[in-house]
Amino acid sequence: MIEANSTWRNIFSVDNLASYAKASSSLSLSLQVLLDDYSSIVIPSRGAFPIFHPASDIQYIERSMQDSIEVRMSMTRQMISSPMNNPLILPFSADPGESQSSSCIRRFWTKVLSAIVKRDVDSPYLQFYKFLVEKVAKKDFASVMPSKLPEEKFIFIDTVVSGRAISEIVKSFNSEGLEKCYFILIVDDYGRKLKKDYKVVIEGLVSEGRCEVIEVRDLFTEDRGPGVSGVWSTVYPGMMRGLQERYDWAGDSYGAGTFYQLISSSQVEPREGAGDPKYNMPNTLLYASLSIASSIMIRSNLECEKIEKKSGFGDFVLSSDEVDNIVSEKKKHALRMVERYFQRSLENIGKCDPFSPLDKKTTKELALPRVDYTWGGMCQVSTSGSHLIRVDFSDEVVEGLFKVFETGYLGVNPFFDCGDYFINL
Numbered sequence: 463m464i465e466a467n468s469t470w471r472n473i474f475s476v477d478n479l480a481s482y483a484k485a486s487s488s489l490s491l492s493l494q495v496l497l498d499d500y501s502s503i504v505i506p507s508r509g510a511f512p513i514f515h516p517a518s519d520i521q522y523i524e525r526s527m528q529d530s531i532e533v534r535m536s537m538t539r540q541m542i543s544s545p546m547n548n549p550l551i552l553p554f555s556a557d558p559g560e561s562q563s564s565s566c567i568r569r570f571w572t573k574v575l576s577a578i579v580k581r582d583v584d585s586p587y588l589q590f591y592k593f594l595v596e597k598v599a600k601k602d603f604a605s606v607m608p609s610k611l612p613e614e615k616f617i618f619i620d621t622v623v624s625g626r627a628i629s630e631i632v633k634s635f636n637s638e639g640l641e642k643c644y645f646i647l648i649v650d651d652y653g654r655k656l657k658k659d660y661k662v663v664i665e666g667l668v669s670e671g672r673c674e675v676i677e678v679r680d681l682f683t684e685d686r687g688p689g690v691s692g693v694w695s696t697v698y699p700g701m702m703r704g705l706q707e708r709y710d711w712a713g714d715s716y717g718a719g720t721f722y723q724l725i726s727s728s729q730v731e732p733r734e735g736a737g738d739p740k741y742n743m744p745n746t747l748l749y750a751s752l753s754i755a756s757s758i759m760i761r762s763n764l765e766c767e768k769i770e771k772k773s774g775f776g777d778f779v780l781s782s783d784e785v786d787n788i789v790s791e792k793k794k795h796a797l798r799m800v801e802r803y804f805q806r807s808l809e810n811i812g813k814c815d816p817f818s819p820l821d822k823k824t825t826k827e828l829a830l831p832r833v834d835y836t837w838g839g840m841c842q843v844s845t846s847g848s849h850l851i852r853v854d855f856s857d858e859v860v861e862g863l864f865k866v867f868e869t870g871y872l873g874v875n876p877f878f879d880c881g882d883y884f885i886n887l
Contacts, residue, residue, distance in 0.1 A: 470808055473682050473820075474752075476797050479804070481679035483759035485648060486516035488676050492646060493517065493546055493617065500644055502612035503545045504575065506554035506631070508721075508849075509621035509684040511691040513648055513676075516756040518546040523761055527768065548608040550578070550616075553719040554631065557697045557850050562706065562716070565630045570717030572634035579612055579640065581887065583875040586711055590718075593871040597863060598698060598853075599720040600836050603876070604883045606721065611886055614642040621684055623650045625660025632663055645673040650681035683752075687849035689745035689819030690752060692725040694829065696851040700860045708864065725749050733814060739831045744814040744824060751807035755800045762796035825849045 493503070505514060521544070525537040541547065554571045556564035570587060577585030592603050622628050628647060635641065645667055649656070653675070656664070667673035683690040702718035724742055735741040766789040780788070817824045822845040829851045833843050842854045855863070877887055 474804055474808075476801050478680050478682050479752075479755050479800055480759055480797065482513055482683075483516065483756050483763065485513050485676050485678050486756060487520065487760060487763060489513060489517040489619070489646065489648075490520040492674055492676075494521075496617055496644060497545060500615045500617045501545065502608070502610065502616045503549035504612055504616050504618050504643075505549050505551050505620075506571065506618070507620045508555065508688075508691040508693045508695055509681065510619050510648060511693055512683040512752060512756075513678075514549075514619060515692070516753070516760060518544075519757065520760060520764075521546065523757070523764060527764060545608075545610070545617075548610060549619075550575075550608050550612050551606070551693070551721060553695050553697075553721045554627075555695050555697070555719065555848070555850055556627070557699070557719075557846050557848075557852065559699055559703065562702070564627070565633070566714050567702075567717045568627070568630045569634045569637075569715040570712070572631065572638050572640070573715055574717075575612075576638040576640055578607075579614055579616065581611075583877060584873075586709070586872060587715065588876050589871045589874060590705065590867065592876040593867045594698070594701070594718060594720050597866050597871075598701065598718075599696065599722070601720070601722065604880055607884070609883055609885050611884055613886070614640070616643050617646060618643050619646045619648070621648045621650070621681055622664070623655050623681060623684060625656045625664060629660045629663045632667065643672070647673060647675050648681065649675050649677045650684065652677045652679070685848035686820055687745075687822065687825050688724070689748040689824075692723050692745075692749050693721055694724060694825075694851060695719065695721045695849075696829075696853055697846075698853050698855070700855050700857075701863065704860050704864055736817070737831055739835045741831070742828060744811060744817040744819040745828065747807065747811045747814065748819040751804060751811075755804055758800050758803070759796055762792055766792055822847065822849050825851065 505511070521537065521541050525534050525541070528534045528537065552571055552575055554568055556567040558564050558567060573585065573587040574591045576582070577588035582588065595601050595603050595606055618631075620628055620631070628645075632645075635643065647664060653661070664673065664675065668675065688694045696719060698718040702716055705712045705718060706716040724745075726742070726746055733743075735743070769789060769792075770785060811819065817827065826843060826845040829845075830843050833841060833851075833853055837853075837855075840855065840859055844852045844854075846852060877884060
């Protein structure tokens with residue numbers, strides 16, 4: 463039976479969920495202001511999605527709370543074109559092997575991003591990424607790219623624990639001249655886990671006016687898997703080794719990864735369809751539970767703000783004490799609703815036994831049928847401690863794939879066959 467016990471209750475505590483809801487509201491507010499000056503959003507982290515997704519949904523909640531149909535229509539038009547609905551996602555996650563480093567992997571992904579931002583169609587890094595998407599992950603390139611590509615002034619949203627990863631990314635950005643972007647960093651444990659040297663890097667960005675820090679009580683979804691993020695991140699160790707060994711330009715800038723988003727499951731019963739590539743029920747239940755809990759808290763907070771601003775309901779004017787009491791009771795009611803709802807959700811997730819969405823074995827078991835469907839058993843699949851899916855091919859398959867890269871992608875404009883999908887090439 464799934465651990466629907468004190469461990470799960472500690473992870474998905476009301477306090478943790480409330481902290482995430484507050485962070486989502488802060489992120490939404492910041493993005494609404496920043497997007498007047500910045501044209502796009504880049505997300506390198508699976509960990510950011512449990513906060514980013516509710517933040518992007520706040521615009522829909524706020525629209526539904528408007529009394530005027532004209533205001534609702536105006537908000538709808540703004541939402542349709544908002545970068546919040548169309549971010550660029552890149553798999554910056556580092557899973558280095560022997561004689562490899564996380565900084566070199568993040569340098570590779572920085573070069574991919576730089577090529578996209580600068581429209582550098584001659585970049586071998588971008589050409590290799592397109593090859594990975596189309597010939598290794600076997601997906602359409604446009605399916606992992608926003609129709610409006612980021613330009614030099616983009617917003618970079620990432621999660622931070624010790625600060626090592628973001629420090630490596632900032633160093634790589636500086637070396638590539640990506641110095642017009644703005645960082646929004648979601649920081650674990652109110653910053654208490656930040657290492658001194660990395661904290662200095664973040665404080666430097668803040669002092670330059672290029673960074674905002676949003677602190678949370680516990681970054682409890684970090685490295686917890688696709689059940690909390692909806693993002694499945696795949697790395698290809700053999701392809702990364704091959705890239706590093708074959709080309710001088712990849713000697714200190716190598717990476718091999720793709721991602722896909724899968725949230726919903728087509729099954730109705732918890733165990734029905736297990737082993738099918740489309741089966742995703744354990745993760746669907748957990749992701750939906752987090753989303754609904756977040757929505758309940760965010761809506762309650764917005765309603766309380768509205769009451770405080772109006773000091774009452776309609777024509778009824780309330781004293782400040784009466785307003786405070788109503789707001790306090792509404793917030794307590796929302797917390798009770800979330801607590802009861804999440805308890806029922808954990809009981810439903812338990813029906814998926816032996817699958818547990820926080821267990822990396824479950825991540826592997828759910829990913830394996832999809833990889834087998836794509837590659838017909840021609841690879842080995844494992845998972846890292848942070849739920850990265852590792853897909854390893856034989857030397858023969860790797861050699862064949864690099865021949866495809868060299869004959870069909872290296873030196874070829876990665877956008878040449880994308881038609882009019884991209885609106886700002």
